Amino acid sequence: MNTTSLPHSETRPAMTSPARALLKEHSMTLGYALLFVVLAFSVENFFSAANIVGLLLSVAQIGMVACTMMFCLASRDFDLSVGSTIAFAGVLGAIVLERTGSVGLAIAGGLGAGALIGAGNGVLIAYLRVNALIATLATMLMVRGLAFIASQGQAVGIADEGFISFGDTTLLGLPLPIWMTATCFLIFGVLLNHTVFGRNALAIGGNPEAARLAGVRVERLRVWIFLLQGVVTALAGLILSARITSGQPNAATGFELDVISACVLGGVSLQGGKARIFGVVIGVLIMGTVENVMNLLNVDAFYQYLVRGLILLAAVLLDQLKTRGERRA
Amino acid sequence: MASLQFDNISKVFPGVKALNGVSFEARPGQVMGLLGENGAGKSTLLKILGGQYRPDGGRLLIDGRERQFASAGDAIRAGVAIIHQELQYVSELTVAENVLLGRLPTRLGLVDHKAARRLVAAQLAAIGVDLDPAARLSDLSIAQRQMVEICKAVMQDARVIAFDEPTSSLSHRETEILFRLVKRLRAEGRTLIYISHRLEELYELCDACTIFRDGRRIVTHEAMAEVPRERLIADMVGRELQDIYDYRPREQGALRLQARGLRSDRLPEPLSFGVRGGEVLGFFGLVGAGRSELMRLLYGADARRGGEVLLDGAVVPARGPAEAIAAGIVLCPEDRKEQGILAHSSVAENINISCRRHGLAGGVFLRHGQEARRADEFIQKLRIKTPSREQEIRLLSGGNQQKVILARWLAEPGLKVLILDEPTRGIDVGAKNEIYRIIHDVAASGCCVIVISSELPEVLGIADRLIVMRDGRISGELARDQASETAALALALPDGITGAPAAPLH
Numbered sequence: 001m002n003t004t005s006l007p008h009s010e011t012r013p014a015m016t017s018p019a020r021a022l023l024k025e026h027s028m029t030l031g032y033a034l035l036f037v038v039l040a041f042s043v044e045n046f047f048s049a050a051n052i053v054g055l056l057l058s059v060a061q062i063g064m065v066a067c068t069m070m071f072c073l074a075s076r077d078f079d080l081s082v083g084s085t086i087a088f089a090g091v092l093g094a095i096v097l098e099r100t101g102s103v104g105l106a107i108a109g110g111l112g113a114g115a116l117i118g119a120g121n122g123v124l125i126a127y128l129r130v131n132a133l134i135a136t137l138a139t140m141l142m143v144r145g146l147a148f149i150a151s152q153g154q155a156v157g158i159a160d161e162g163f164i165s166f167g168d169t170t171l172l173g174l175p176l177p178i179w180m181t182a183t184c185f186l187i188f189g190v191l192l193n194h195t196v197f198g199r200n201a202l203a204i205g206g207n208p209e210a211a212r213l214a215g216v217r218v219e220r221l222r223v224w225i226f227l228l229q230g231v232v233t234a235l236a237g238l239i240l241s242a243r244i245t246s247g248q249p250n251a252a253t254g255f256e257l258d259v260i261s262a263c264v265l266g267g268v269s270l271q272g273g274k275a276r277i278f279g280v281v282i283g284v285l286i287m288g289t290v291e292n293v294m295n296l297l298n299v300d301a302f303y304q305y306l307v308r309g310l311i312l313l314a315a316v317l318l319d320q321l322k323t324r325g326e327r328r329a
Numbered sequence: 330m331a332s333l334q335f336d337n338i339s340k341v342f343p344g345v346k347a348l349n350g351v352s353f354e355a356r357p358g359q360v361m362g363l364l365g366e367n368g369a370g371k372s373t374l375l376k377i378l379g380g381q382y383r384p385d386g387g388r389l390l391i392d393g394r395e396r397q398f399a400s401a402g403d404a405i406r407a408g409v410a411i412i413h414q415e416l417q418y419v420s421e422l423t424v425a426e427n428v429l430l431g432r433l434p435t436r437l438g439l440v441d442h443k444a445a446r447r448l449v450a451a452q453l454a455a456i457g458v459d460l461d462p463a464a465r466l467s468d469l470s471i472a473q474r475q476m477v478e479i480c481k482a483v484m485q486d487a488r489v490i491a492f493d494e495p496t497s498s499l500s501h502r503e504t505e506i507l508f509r510l511v512k513r514l515r516a517e518g519r520t521l522i523y524i525s526h527r528l529e530e531l532y533e534l535c536d537a538c539t540i541f542r543d544g545r546r547i548v549t550h551e552a553m554a555e556v557p558r559e560r561l562i563a564d565m566v567g568r569e570l571q572d573i574y575d576y577r578p579r580e581q582g583a584l585r586l587q588a589r590g591l592r593s594d595r596l597p598e599p600l601s602f603g604v605r606g607g608e609v610l611g612f613f614g615l616v617g618a619g620r621s622e623l624m625r626l627l628y629g630a631d632a633r634r635g636g637e638v639l640l641d642g643a644v645v646p647a648r649g650p651a652e653a654i655a656a657g658i659v660l661c662p663e664d665r666k667e668q669g670i671l672a673h674s675s676v677a678e679n680i681n682i683s684c685r686r687h688g689l690a691g692g693v694f695l696r697h698g699q700e701a702r703r704a705d706e707f708i709q710k711l712r713i714k715t716p717s718r719e720q721e722i723r724l725l726s727g728g729n730q731q732k733v734i735l736a737r738w739l740a741e742p743g744l745k746v747l748i749l750d751e752p753t754r755g756i757d758v759g760a761k762n763e764i765y766r767i768i769h770d771v772a773a774s775g776c777c778v779i780v781i782s783s784e785l786p787e788v789l790g791i792a793d794r795l796i797v798m799r800d801g802r803i804s805g806e807l808a809r810d811q812a813s814e815t816a817a818l819a820l821a822l823p824d825g826i827t828g829a830p831a832a833p834l835h
Contacts, residue, residue, distance in 0.1 A: 194694050196686060203682060206671045213630060213668055214737065215654040215683045273673050 027318070028267060032282050035289065043293055051292065053174060059262075059288035060177035061086065061236040061252070063281075066262045067188035068229035070280050071198075073263055075225055076205040076272025078132040081121060082233045083255035084143035087248060089114050089237030091147045093163075094156035094247030103162045110238045111231055117143055118230020122223030140256070147249040156247040167243035177239050184232065189277035201225060205272025261308070262287045265315045286311070332357045332520045333378075333489050338387035340373050347373040349544040350387065355537070357488070360511065360521040362531040362553065365541030365565055366728075366757030371524050374541075375491055378522070379411040380404035391489065409489045410482030414497060414755075416474050418466050425449040425462035428481045452484050457513060472503035479510060490514060491522035496530060497755055500616040501822075508534055526757060527784070528558055540564045566759045573762045574790030579773050581793070582606035586658075586746050586777045591626045591636035595619065596801045599636060604746070604777035609768060611792025612781040614821050619801040620781045621663050624748050628660045629653045640745060654683060657745030659738040661731070661752060663781070669734045670722045677704035677718040679733050684740040707736035712763060728760025735767055746777045753787065765791050785814050797821050 023030075040047035065082050072079045093110035097103065117139060124135040158164060169176045192198035203211040204218050212218045241247045266283025268275045290311055294304050333355045340348040348370045355361040363371045376382040377389065380398030388395050391407055398404045404411075418427050425445040426433065434444040446462040453460050458476045466474055475495060482490050492511070496504045511534060515521055525531055531538060532554065539549040540561065547564050550556045562573070585606045590599035596619050604610045612620045625631045627638055629649045638645040638658075646652040650660070662668035671679055681700045688696050704718040711732045715725055722733055731752060738747060749768070753761045768791060772778045782788045788795055795807045797820035805820035 190694075194697075196689065196695065199678065199682065199685075199695070203671050203674065203678075206673050207667070209668050210662075210671055211682075213628075213650050213660060213662055214671075215651045217649065217651050273671070 028265070028279060028282050028286075028315070032286055032289075035286075039289065039293055043296055045296055046293060049173075051296070053178070055288050055292040056178045056181075057175055058292065059284050060175075060181045061240055061255070062258050062262055062287060063181040063284045064184045064236045064239075065229075065233050065255075065259045066266075066280050066284050067184045067277070068225070068232045069259045069263050070188070070266075070268050070275045070277065071192070071201050071225045072229055073260070073268045073270060074192075074205045074272060074275035075201045075222065076208070077125060077222065077225070078136060078260075079121065079226065079229055080133065080136040080256045081117060081140040081143055082229070082259060083252040084140045084147065085114055085117050085230060085233040086237035086240060086252040086255060087250065088117070088143045088147040088150070089234035090241030090251055091151045091156055091247035091249050093238045094158050094241055095150060097158060097160055097163055098156060101160070103160060106163060107238060110234045114230040114232075114234025114237070115227055116230070118227040118233070119223060121230070122226030125226070126219040126222035144249075151247060151249045153249060155249070158241060158245045158247065164242050164245055166239055167245075177243065180235070180239065185277060185281055192275060192277055197221070197224070202273055202275065205269075205274075207273075258287060261312045265312065286315075332392050333522075334388075334390040334393075335374070336388040336390060338374070338377060338384045338389065340370075340377060340382060341385050346544050348377075348384070351541075351544075351546045352387075353539050353546055353549050355489075355520050355522060357518045357520050358515055359537060360515050360523050360535045362535035362538035363522060363524045363541065364528075364531065364538055364561060366759050369541035369565070369757075370544040371541055372493065373544075375411060375493055375522070375524065378404065378409055378489070378491060380409075405485055405487070408485075408487050410485060410487035410491070412475065412478050412482065412490065412492045412495055414494045416471070416478050418474055418477065420467040421465065423463050423465055424453075424460055424469075424477050424480075427466055427477055428452070428462075428484050430481075449480065449484070452480055456480060456483055456510060458510065470503070472499050472506065475499075475507065476510070479514075483514070487519070489520045489522070491524070493524045494526065494755065495523075496525065496527065498616075502615075504530075526755065528561065529786075532558075542567055562758055565757070572790075573758060573765065574787070575762065575765050575769060576791060577769060579607045579609075579769070579793070581608050582775060585641055587639040588623075588627055589637050589639065591623065591638070592634045593622065593626055593631055594634065595622045595631075596626065597634075598802050600803055601636075602796055602803065602806075604779060606775045606777060607772050608793050609772045609778045609780060609791055611788035611795040612779065612798065613783075613785060613788045613795055613817050614798035614804075616783060618798040618821065620798050621750050622801075623798070624660060624750055624779065624781060627653075628658060628748065630660070654741065655743075657741070657743045658748070659683075659741060659744060659746070660748040661734050661738065661750060663750035663754070665727065665730055665734065665754075670730050672723040673721055675719045676708065676713065676715050676722050676725070676733055677701060679722045680704045680707055680718075680736045680740060683737055684742065687742055703740060704736075707733075707740065711736055711739075711767065726757075726760075727754075728756040728764075731756060731764065732760070732767075735764070739767070739771070744771070744776055746779070747771050748779045748781075750781045751783065752780060753782070753784070761787075785817055789814065789817070 045051055069079060069082070089110040092113050093106040096109040097106040121136055121139055124130045125132045166176060171179055200211065200216045200221055203214070203216055204221060208218055240251060262283040263280055264270065264283070265286050266276070266279035266281070268280065290308065291304065294307060336352050338348055338351045351370065351374065365371050373382065377384050380401045380403050383399070390396065391409070396407050398407065419430065428449045429445050434441045434448065449462040453462065456479070458480060460473060460476060466477065469477070495507060499507060511521060523531070523535055535553050537549065537551050538553045540547045542565060582605055584603045586604040589601050592599045600623055614620050622631065626633055629647050629652055633647050638647070640656055640658065645656045645658060666672070671682065677700060681703060685695060685700060688699055690696055701718060707713065708715060708718060713732045713736070714729050722730055725733070738744060752764055756764070768778055768780065780788060780792060789812055793809050795812045795817060796803055797805045797807070797817055799821055807816055
């Protein structure tokens, strides 16, 4: 318990002035805007069209998956299996393409696999009551294994121009993956704020039992959230394989942590019940920008890990400071 | 000399004067009751006494010495202990460890468990509590955990002990044990502060009482027993309330809801009952008699082993609450905080969560304008005190939270059966009265209403008919004109009325 200076903030947190509340609400956005301006002036080559497009392209996958991860975290769940799903969907797409030559079948196969993995996670967690961390840790390992088994440990090359064009077609100057990510943000933003699905996801994250007694079909909703997560992740995997023109069984290792970091940077609460799509956009951009700048500055890869960890920690600590006292009220 | 004295204490929160120049004293060997509606300032005062808040003005004196507590630790060192409504313990530790937490005896740097148990056993015996010091808190009942807390207070040599609604989750028998202990502490010459919403309890226990309203002390009665009940209520609410139950006879229609042979693992005996349209059916029984379990079965919240529910002749699917709601059956659960409210969501969100499914644009998209209007409408209609519909519901008082949950269900266009489990627990008199009126109106519109309550005067006051449960069975049924406290208690108590004194329930 605090000793002296905090009696006010400790007691009635909701009654802060509107200006302060606004600042609190958008502190991360302001922080990012400031960072962007500073970098634009201080780092050579940062503020160029080519670099910004490259930056956005580098976070396209993270951005797409962060949309559904946001739902997952908002409903007080967790998904570690997304990195493996990306690899498996890419490998599977490449194999189907190789065998059948049909782009449609390759995409359907990849997305179908993603849906199955997601639904499997959902059933394990919602109906069989396995802890989400453990359940998705298990599927993470299994799906990664399947990716290696299916590809026999080798990258599966992709030669089909039609498929590859998903990764490098440009529209109005921006590559297709960026448009797809933007579309994801739009769709899931609407889903979160303007549909029963989104409000109920937040409700079960806030208080699962109260939500159930208020008529939310909690189990079914959980399965849907994981299923969507699987499909979107598989889509990200297929796009990645198109961009690197092969299905790589060891692709996207550690990806799940990047996605969760981006969500947390964006203010999504791991306790569930709180999520804002705009925050997640900012979180993803912060992740991408920091990596981009470190690359521009030729920072050693070893140090990049350190910096990314520090930024995540700083963001979470900032959040703690902001909400300090609220928890005691 | 007064051992506890509040002198002109004030406390301001942004926008609210929680305490406004409050002065009164409590003497050793006296139980001082604090009365007032929620938000009147009792809890704030207790938090100042316990060192959690610092007053913005005025002085707190203990044994004539002015005290300024900067933390809860300071208060404990000054001999003040607060027994909070929500107890503070470590459930995986033993009784002895909890009592001595932070000051466990050690030998060679290791905790001396034997000495700890001996010390605590002696203290427990001294206050007449029969508990094993080696038992884990998680294995004890709430009442027993409360005893542990009290033992801890005594062990810390607290001269001033304050109780904040200690009986809100105790059974009849446990309440008696608590009362005996409180009286014992009084006889030892400690100064006791007692907060409760139950007047019967205050009459039984308190020597004096102080009434709060809107952050001010209204009056202190040195001899509480001489003050009539109506006077106390009038002082609390600031107006005369003739009959807070506000019962008016209603037209009763045909049998609408029928529960037939419901049973579960917790309720092995099949249970059946029916409710007519326009009827308020009360359920009384001791804590643990199975009333809440029965309602959860009816609502589909727990798994059934058998039986069926019929509403207007049609079977209601048992799959879950969503199906019950679709059929028109709704439940305001017993534990508002854990099962009712979405704490961090807004008042509007809490109201709209269920009924919004009816008004979707294109069957998919929420109509934000309509939801906002609906929230405002109910805030006004049920007189929910909140700065705005966007306020997080957890910041509202208990009574207002309950009204929000009620609004959630009143907004259901197909409402047919309203089930309320302890609808007024921890709620002040004024808000109770308003909730009773809502219950009446819902029934008068032809719906079935079921009210579970552990407060006998309440169920007797509002129900048309009373079903009494005991040990998972329906032990009897009383029509309104036959229902009396003795008759209901006789059906509710294990050995009938002869086995246990009915004192606290007068």
